[in-house]
Amino acid sequence: MSRVPTAELRRYLLTGHIRCRDCLRARLPRSPGTTASPSRQTRAFASQNATIASIAPSVSAAPVTPLRKQLKEQAKALKASGTKKKRNADNQTVPGWELTVGIEIHAQLNTARKLFSAAATSFNDIPNSNVALFDVAMPGSQPIFQPETLIPAVRAALALNCAIQPVSRFDRKHYFHWDQPAGYQITQYYEPFARDGRITLYARDGIAPEDGDRVDVGIKQVQMEQDTAKTTAQPGEVHWLDFNRVGVPLIEIITLPQIHHPATAAALVRKVQMLLASVDACVSGMEAGGLRADVNVSVRRTEDVATGKLGTRTEIKNLSSFKAVEDAIIAERDRQIAVLEAGGVVEGETRGWSLGSTGTRRLRGKEGEVDYRYMPDPDLGPVVIGDDLVGHLAASMGVLPDPEIDMLIARYGLSAKDALSLMLLDNGARIQYFYRLLDTLDERLGIDSSAELETRSGHRHALLAVNWCLHELGKLTELSADLGMTPEGECKVPSADLAAILYHLHKREITAKVAKDLLWGVFRGDITSGAVSEAINANDLWFQEISEQDYAALADQAVEGEAKVLGEFLRFKQGKAKAYPQGKLMFLVGKMMRTGPEERMDPASAERVMRSRIEEVYLLALEGSK
Ligand SMILES: Nc1ncnc2c1ncn2[C@@H]1O[C@H](COP(=O)(O)OP(=O)(O)OP(=O)(O)O)[C@@H](O)[C@H]1O
Ligand SMILES: [Mg+2]
């Protein structure tokens, strides 16, 4: 992130004095490094507030380390410590105990304006450039509810099967922290705009096997509220603040305490992300910070389940990955059980979790819990949502994830796992890319995309497209920067260019190896958009396959001296071995590929010819000689 230009904000925050009338305009640094060390005043402000950090409800001050790196370091540390962690899949239950979890999910709504001001909600702009006077609580400024924020909010609540409330209200929730200039957050709590929802999770969503085929989790309510400023911690107790995020509309989705397994909790958050993306309600997913989860955890002995009374809950705030949700719940469950088994009591408290840790850590206890002094906001009237709006949004909602996954499986022959991955990647944009790619591919292959593709060969090009969308595009991001995927489903590899590559591959006009090289060429910009075929021409990359006779000759050569290997095929034919020796077959194919002109050979053809030579020539000869 670039440096936060503090000059204007400092003036306001420290002296209450501000010059500009509308938005706070950022000033670019005069030269790099000139303002890198913060002024005494900023330091004073930061340290004065440092103690407050420990009681503030949300501080997103963690320095950003790539997830992959964090996980690697975590694995290394575990290996070094000699402690082998139990796999999460084997750690869903503890005999004699029942776990209960309720989740609060905060999601940034996809709107152009903030909740109570007309400032833009763009996050990639220069820090502190999208800040209206109300957003920094300028005395005299007032909230102006932006009705358009209701559109994604209501769509999200409908996707969660909630009852939309005709009248809802905003309250002030008071606490003091630097990321909240007014000293209170405007939120709905007592009269939210949506209640009584439900989310259904299936086995394919990744719920714990103990939950069977499906589990329903109730949604207590969905409320609208303001986001806080973004804090970036710097060395020496200095914090940089970006007020672009202040006042951005959020929804808080609160589930009932009806989840009993850690994997099911993670699956619920994943599904909520997918649902919000499918109705276009949310800007980005967890990996990009658009979704954050707080998990509430309690345990009770199985013999106490019949009493209906839950154990005391603790809350772990601000989890930012699905894995963190599952890991933190497991760690907290085990901690609570250990406390109770040692004869202690679980205290209601707020706890924190950082990636790679093995336990949750206490942030504040119940006695330290802030009294939020909720009160109705006198500057805001009730929000009235008419049936016409609800009806219109319900009618125009589009396909939700479950029917879409069903369709992907039935129509294109995808596995449930691949369908789910496609839906989740790039917060729903990867599947849009897949549809664009498939449309172009269908058109080039002359396939009527509206017709049912029931045969296996009908699925073949779709499966090829899925495979490349998931795995080959995925490989590009492993080694290099991101794909630059837009919400509409276009990226650095235009779908039309990938369609051209896959068209030639599907028609067996190029090899898979050449196709992969072309993909890199397009990604790096070496091949300009629309010029895939020209690149194949220019570099003489067309596949000129050797003849069947050539393949047969290579097969004969590969089989020479391999009597023992051929014996394995004979054993299978005679029923002495149960499984076909596929590994041995591929060994022989490998030999063929190494001796022949690889760029003119197709491994699938080599395999086919080798298999038929074994069956029709060599085995007959072997049988005859016995
Ligand atoms: N005994 C319990 N065990 C586990 N979860 C619980 C238990 N009791 C309540 N919960 C869950 O705790 C969550 C409470 O969230 P809610 O937003 O209503 O209150 P809060 O956490 O006090 O407020 P906030 O954190 O927003 O200031 C819900 O998801 C609920 O299901
Ligand atoms: Mg809450």
Ligand SMILES: [Mg+2]
């Ligand atoms: Mg909470």
